[in-house]
Amino acid sequence: MPGEDGYFDERVAARYDESAAETFDPAVVDPMVDLLAELAGDGAALELGIGTGRIALPLARRGVPVHGIELSNAMAGRLRAKPSGDEIGVTIGDFATTTVDGTFSVASLAFNTNMNLTTQEAQVECFRNVAAHLDPGGCFVIETAVTELQRLPPGETVRAFHVSETKWGFDEYDVARQGLISHHFELVDGRLEQNSIPFRYVRPAELDLMAELAGLRLRERWSGWKREPFTSESDQHVSIWEKLDA
Ligand SMILES: C[S@@+](CC[C@H](N)C(=O)[O-])C[C@H]1O[C@@H](n2cnc3c(N)ncnc32)[C@H](O)[C@@H]1O
Numbered sequence: 013m014p015g016e017d018g019y020f021d022e023r024v025a026a027r028y029d030e031s032a033a034e035t036f037d038p039a040v041v042d043p044m045v046d047l048l049a050e051l052a053g054d055g056a057a058l059e060l061g062i063g064t065g066r067i068a069l070p071l072a073r074r075g076v077p078v079h080g081i082e083l084s085n086a087m088a089g090r091l092r093a094k095p096s097g098d099e100i101g102v103t104i105g106d107f108a109t110t111t112v113d114g115t116f117s118v119a120s121l122a123f124n125t126n127m128n129l130t131t132q133e134a135q136v137e138c139f140r141n142v143a144a145h146l147d148p149g150g151c152f153v154i155e156t157a158v159t160e161l162q163r164l165p166p167g168e169t170v171r172a173f174h175v176s177e178t179k180w181g182f183d184e185y186d187v188a189r190q191g192l193i194s195h196h197f198e199l200v201d202g203r204l205e206q207n208s209i210p211f212r213y214v215r216p217a218e219l220d221l222m223a224e225l226a227g228l229r230l231r232e233r234w235s236g237w238k239r240e241p242f243t244s245e246s247d248q249h250v251s252i253w254e255k256l257d258a
Contacts (some may be wrong), residue, residue: 017084019128027088027205028064031198034231035123036066043237044155045070048118051151051252052076057116060107060138061125065091068100079114081107083117088197093098108138115147121192126219127192127211135214136200139226146255155237155250159192159213163184191212216242216249228253 015021020028029036031243038227044067048057052071062068064087072078073096080102082088088102103112107121108129117144129135142152162187164171173194180197192211197204200245214222220230232239235246242249 017086019088020084024087024207027055041070047237049074049076049119053117055147058116058119060121063087065094065097065173072100079112081105081110092164104109108134108141117147117150118131119151123235124156126154126156127213130210130212136222137223139222143226143228143255148255148257152253158246223253225257229256
């Protein structure tokens with residue numbers, strides 16, 4: 013069982029930026045920051061699961077006030093240690109329930125992190141928590157995978173998502189429960205490190221229903237941050253729900 017830092021403890025935090033290096037590429041980050049800055053307008057941004065600041069730091073550099081909610085002290089510590097990292101407020105806690113002062117014109121949950129909440133109740137609670145923190149007309153953005161169930165042959169439960177000379181990743185499905193465990197293996201200094209993280213996968217339509225329960229309405233759904241069309245072939249979506257007037 014994970015400790016109080018959850019699945020992103022000191023061991024994971026110490027290597028997070030390196031092992032997710034390709035996601036720190038400006039070609040990946042800039043379109044995210046462009047869209048979030050546009051949605052923030054003159055307001056502030058709330059990032060759920062802010063991590064080591066991959067998105068929050070460049071967003072803050074655009075002049076957008078950013079606050080984060082983060083379960084892991086180890087991840088937040090890495091953010092704080094970066095240049096200007098201590099200028100970003102981080103509240104330690106579970107983003108499904110943790111409240112912070114103020115309201116925000118945009119809230120975001122990137123990199124499949126919504127699925128770190130492993131029950132439907134917690135995912136619904138998260139939408140309600142976000143809605144309570146949004147300005148009227150404010151937006152909630154989620155970037156998350158469309159689970160590759162179409163590629164899971166009948167009777168199989170495991171699918172490889174990454175195979176290279178130093179890294180291997182396998183998703184293990186429990187279809188009846190919408191459960192998924194992502195098993196990551198990586199060779200580090202000649203030793204095999206393992207990190208297995210449980211998720212509850214969730215289809216776009218279920219997210220839309222969660223949004224409705226929270227008083228939010230779908231505004232846009234794309235397959236990427238550059239507003240690429242979302243189609244039957246898309247393996248992820250970037251969805252934006254807006255808070256309806258009270
Ligand atoms: C995949 S990382 C993403 C970090 C950052 N948003 C990024 O895009 O690089 C997921 C982060 O969410 C945090 N997290 C996961 N579940 C959480 C929860 N229920 N409440 C708060 N933070 C959570 C983890 O500790 C981790 O830092």
